Amino acid sequence: MNETEKNSLVEAAADVDVVVVGGGIAGLSGALTLARSRRSVLVVDSGEPRNAPASGVHGLLSRDGIAPGELLRAGRAEVTGYGARIVSDKVVAVRRDGERFVVATAGGRSYGARRLLVTTGLVDELPDVPGLRERWGRDVLHCPYCHGWEVRDAPIGVLADGPAAVHQALLFRQLSPDVTLFLHTADDPGEEQWEQLAARGISVVDGEVAALEVGDDDRLSAVRLSSGRRVPVRALVVAPRFEARSEVLAGLGPTAVEHPMGVGSYVESDASGFTGVAGVWVAGNVTELLGGVPAAAAAGVQAAAAINSDLVAADTDAAVALRKEERFLDAFSPDAEAAGCERALGNRRHGLDTLLRPGRPPGR
Template sequence: MTSRTAKYDVIVIGGGAAGLSGAQALARSRRSVLVIDDGTPRNAPADGVHNFLTRDGVPPAEIYKLGRREVQGYGGSFVDGTVTTARRTADGFEVLVDGTAYLGRRLLVTTGLVDVLPDVPGLADRWGKDVVHCPYCHGWEVRDQAIGVLATSPMAMHQVQLFRQLSDDVTLFLHTAPEPTEEQWEELAARGIAVVQGKVEQVEVADDKITGVRLEGGTVVPRQALAIQTTVRARAGFLADLGLEPTMLESEVGTATPVDAMGATQVPGVYAAGNVSNPMAQVMPSAAAGLMAGAAINFDLITEETRLAVAARSS
């Protein structure tokens, strides 16, 4: 049996940087806001958030705790749980969480994404430690180390040059990626980037640290850190009943939910911000996108309310 709650101006699905920032903007505009969050942010494995001015190195959970407190201070509400379905109603939307239906006039989706790692034994256990993906998020922490870049797509050519900025000892493992072009071979050589052909069989670990990369055939190349390009999957399957499906990114590294500059999706009344729509966004730009989407939703509601008020006054 499904129970229903009071209706909110906006339901924010996802309580990370984008969701909390959008919720704060809306609550400060005196909107009734409900944030629904399942407590599994993308950056949970990370020790700290970086490139977030005044919050550099702060654990993600601490930032979200502070954000929740601020949103609650402006009257925002929270529910812990996972949204399984979102449907349109006569005057808004209904989202289902563990048998309870929450009603909102607008939706802001900030559920982020899932990183799918290459199927290499030992890789997943080191994720967020000495297996990293973003040079801006984690590069400083592995600077001057022996870094390996595990190539699974053409994006590895871009990634390896970024990590070469952080260390003189960088090795590109071609693994399952296409062979570099003649121009790329020249660029790799010019920057002193070693290239190892053949598939990676396993990540070697000792004393809770990466020690090397084992290739098929048994050769081990010593490394201290490993960078990878994950396959990203937008966490937005619950929007299917609204006709909103994630699309493949131009880089072909995964999916995202398309939005315009203010976060509006192709479905009127549904907005998205953060990694669910922009997988490249770090915490600070995700928060900024949430703020912009919150502002856009507020004005969207004002436009609707003004139209209804004019109609009522004329009748």
């Protein structure tokens, strides 16, 4: 066994204050906050960021347009600069062992933690249209705030594969005068929605979408219907179903439930990310399906602050209990009786000296 392997075993055996499962923006933001609070932190990241296909991160003040990979590299450097550790591995199971958690990884390692922050994100379940997944995050989009500016004034198609399609079409109409709603397999819009689409000049195309066409410039060029009709577009908007990556929580209690808006599944939590299970917090898209990168960063910080406060309370309770125990043991130690007699004798002597001191009236 070489020195690196020995160090790895030592690291794996030692408990940390917090294990962060997932090293995206929410996880790194949480780790940074905890490390700056002088907590021992371990981040376990499988290297599968949801936004990897995107060319840039948008809406992040002072970093608008930064490549996702570059943002993560900068974040990792900041986190490790404060003493936190990051390991490239995948968490496959977490179990409770008394007051601590044991985190097992695909690489065969096991880590102990006092608290757990899960920031595993979500999986985008995309419509089953040939060629669509290959364009995801490039010119197949879902969020006007993440990618809308980049397709402004271009012909934009909206695939109606859910109840939010008309709303999406209206949002993207703010960015381009050329928006087409493809009804695909969805029901016809209601009368009020037809009125809205017509008022905003949004074209509506009936018929199922069969495939996407890509030009020689490796950019989306058209949507092809099952009838053979081609409709030129440079971007296609879809509404994925968002499924929280919650498998690691299975042994602890929290499970993914259906989102109230019907857009997917998520792990319920309070405003701080607390799941209701002692010691377990979540942050980012695993609990907030519709949040972008800025929201994920804020959620990571908020969860970290709550975790640190919880640890402060636990540390204080332990310190108070220890202090009481030490005082109790001191009172009943073998030397306690002798020490008590000596203190009593000293007090008597002090009182007698005071009483007999010249020039001092008795009782003063």
